[in-house]
Amino acid sequence: MTPLLAVExxxxxxxxxxERLLAPAPVLHALDGVSFTLEAGRTLGIVGESGSGKSTLARLVMALEPPTAGRVLLQGQDLQALPPAALRRARAQFQMVFQDPYGSLDPRQTVARIVGEPLEALPGAGRAERRERAAEMLDAVGLRTADLDKYPHEFSGGQRQRIAIARALVTRPRLIVADEPVSALDVSVQAQVLNLMQDLQQRYGLAYLFVSHDLAVVDLVCDEVAVMHQGRIVEQGSPDRLFTRPGHPYTQRLLASVLR
Known part of the structure; x- marks a missing residue:
């Protein structure tokens, strides 16, 4: 059976x-042979220290930049092989939630415009339908229809991240890439947003690629965890196994640093 997402x-x-005029340009190896699969309705956590390649991986999965080598397959389809128009249509199936809930929302646009914007890439989605779908998604994330005509600065950080999640959901995707989605929030608000994401996963059958440096968060929400170090996945397994019996020395050091 073809997995929902395959990274090869x-x-x-x-x-x-x-560094010098005639010197060769140095090369940064941000990713170096990363492979994994993600099944529909499951959550794969990507963990590692800053600079390990987590966010680069998220950008490549979202086809925001091309890989030097390798492929990203969504439902068996190579995203980089798609022409621009086809890739734009395919984005309805995979969306992203960013780390900063304020920086990712245009402060000049209303919530209705922000949440409904991804629908503009789909044929036949008129203004009335976009507003109706935006209202539906706001309700799904615990906000009100009356919030449609407000602006991002009128909401708290947790509410802004709910708006960002509503925007990601509005095309009814099968995959959401969440890049540090709660790290900018207060701890109490983090729990609310994580519970919301788990509820939405069950309701809509979502798969999450969940990028985080917070092992406690990953342990809570992920079915499987991949540990990244220097652009490679050095260990992968269930949270129970990985966090109680880590096999790779880097995973052991990562866990030890959290305990300290």
Whole structure:
């Protein structure tokens, strides 16, 4: 059976500025042969320290930039092989929730415009339908229809992240890439948003690729965890196994640093 998401030998290199005029440009190996699969309705956590390649992986899965090598397959379809118009239509099936709930929302737009914007890529979605779907998604994330005509600055951080989740849901995707979705929130608000995401997963059959540095959060919401170090996945398994019997020395150090 074809998995919902398959990442195959993904590589991403960046050329850095030359240190001297005639010196060769140094190369940063952000990803170096990353592979995994994610089944529909499941949550895979990606953990690791800053600079391990987690956010680069999220951008490549979202087709926001091309890989140096390797493929990202969504329902068996190579996203980078799609022409721009086809990729734009395919984005209805995979959406993203960013870390900063204020920076990811346009402060000049109303909530109705923000949440309904992804529908503009779909054929036949008129203004009335976009507003109706936006209202439906606001209700799903615990906000009110009256909030449609407000602006992002009128909401708390947790409410803004709910708006961002509503925007990701409005196309009824099968996959959501969540890049540190609660790290900018207070601890009490984090729990509310995580519970919401789990409820939405059950209601809509969502799969999450959940990027985080917080092992406690990953332990709570993920079915499986992949540990990244220097652009590679060094260990992968269930949270119970990984966090109680880590096999790789880097995973052991990562857990020990949290305990300290």
């Amino acid at each position: 030998d993904l590589v991403r290199h960046y050329r850095l500025p030359r």
